[in-house]
Amino acid sequence: xxxxxxxxxxxxxxxxxxxxxxxxxxxxxxxxxxxxxxxxxxxxxxxxxxxxxxxxxxxxxxxxxxxxxxxxxxxxxxxxxxxxxxxxxxxxxxxxxxxxxxxxxxxxxxxxxxxxxxxxxxxxxxxxxxxxxxxxxxxxxxxxxxxxxxxxxxxxxxxxxxxxxxxxxxxxxxxxxxxxxxxxxxxxxxxxxxxxxxxxxxxxxxxxxxxxxxxxxxxxxxxxxxxxxxxxxxxxxxxxxxxxxxxxxxxxxxxxxxxxxxxxxxxxxxxxxxxxxxxxxxxxxxxxxxxxxxxxxxxxxxxxxxxxxxxxxxxxxxxxxxxxxxxxxxxxxxxxxxxxxxxxxxxxxxxxxxxxxxx
Numbered sequence: 488x489x490x491x492x493x494x495x496x497x498x499x500x501x502x503x504x505x506x507x508x509x510x511x512x513x514x515x516x517x518x519x520x521x522x523x524x525x526x527x528x529x530x531x532x533x534x535x536x537x538x539x540x541x542x543x544x545x546x547x548x549x550x551x552x553x554x555x556x557x558x559x560x561x562x563x564x565x566x567x568x569x570x571x572x573x574x575x576x577x578x579x580x581x582x583x584x585x586x587x588x589x590x591x592x593x594x595x596x597x598x599x600x601x602x603x604x605x606x607x608x609x610x611x612x613x614x615x616x617x618x619x620x621x622x623x624x625x626x627x628x629x630x631x632x633x634x635x636x637x638x639x640x641x642x643x644x645x646x647x648x649x650x651x652x653x654x655x656x657x658x659x660x661x662x663x664x665x666x667x668x669x670x671x672x673x674x675x676x677x678x679x680x681x682x683x684x685x686x687x688x689x690x691x692x693x694x695x696x697x698x699x700x701x702x703x704x705x706x707x708x709x710x711x712x713x714x715x716x717x718x719x720x721x722x723x724x725x726x727x728x729x730x731x732x733x734x735x736x737x738x739x740x741x742x743x744x745x746x747x748x749x750x751x752x753x754x755x756x757x758x759x760x761x762x763x764x765x766x767x768x769x770x771x772x773x774x775x776x777x778x779x780x781x782x783x784x785x786x787x788x789x790x791x792x793x794x795x796x797x798x799x800x801x802x803x804x805x806x807x808x809x810x811x812x813x814x815x816x817x818x819x820x821x822x823x824x825x826x827x828x829x830x831x832x833x834x835x836x837x838x839x840x841x842x843x844x845x846x
Contacts, residue, residue: 498741499712503582535798546810549611575631628653650688712790741790
């Protein structure tokens with residue numbers, strides 16, 4: 488593999504969701520997956536995926552935060568999901584077993600502590616086309632946590648990070664396009680997470696719940712995939728005040744590549760990335776904004792969310808597969824970032840965060 492490529496840490500990928508719900512064999516190339524979906528119309532991103540294990544390795548995306556995801560919804564909800572917490576829990580357990588199967592196949596390697604993090608980093612010092620992708624397990628939206636006993640079981644099987652909310656109302660917290668502080672169960676969730684020494688993912692929390700969570704939680708905090716409200720004035724993004732508080736809490740923020748989060752007034756299914764001039768430079772704008780607020784390069788990273796229920800129809804038009812994240816170092820250098828800054832943003836910030844978290 489090309490030694491000139493810089494290691495990339497991607498803090499948010501829905502790999503198992505794509506395998507289990509989209510029926511994508513992540514061992515195939517992106518092109519093979521696209522060919523297998525030719526003519527399919529059940530999901531808007533059919534034939535437009537960007538992620539697979541070969542593409543991750545080509546892009547030196549050697550360490551990732553990989554998700555479990557299953558929300559609870561009421562009948563008639565426009566948002567897809569499950570009608571009970573038990574169903575949602577079972578869905579996440581199927582996703583877990585997929586990760587376990589990929590470990591057995593040598594494709595992935597779990598990161599649960601300092602030793603396993605160091606082992607994955609060592610493997611990626613001189614990677615090959617067979618080097619396993621190191622992954623830390625995260626839960627996007629906590630609806631599937633039936634009880635605190637289930638949370639403890641999840642920690643025991645390797646879950647290390649949780650974002651309490653996703654879209655709309657949730658069991659523990661309300662997320663994007665909603666309002667309201669954490670409910671009593673949400674406070675209990677955060678306090679139990681704190682006792683277990685888990686990472687709180689601030690992504691998707693609405694403004695009320697964001698500030699409430701910061702008051703409640705004393706442990707490690709990051710934002711796996713979030714952009715800046717400075718560029719797109721929507722509650723899905725962080726305001727400058729939020730970003731500054733996350734910086735004060737030593738968080739790292741992963742910047743995402745979903746086009747509706749990158750340009751204002753994006754219309755799903757209608758807007759076109761090329762016509763709207765959605766490029767990787769917009770990601771760099773968000774990275775730079777966080778670095779300017781921080782006064783350094785220590786709090787921004789990559790949280791691409793690629794194949795997060797969207798594909799090339801809704802991501803930068805100069806990105807064909809996740810391997811194109813290797814274009815970021817050059818774009819950052821054009822903005823005046825030096826090699827140390829670029830390494831921080833591409834991988835060191837999240838790795839340093841985890842090394843301190845595990846210590």
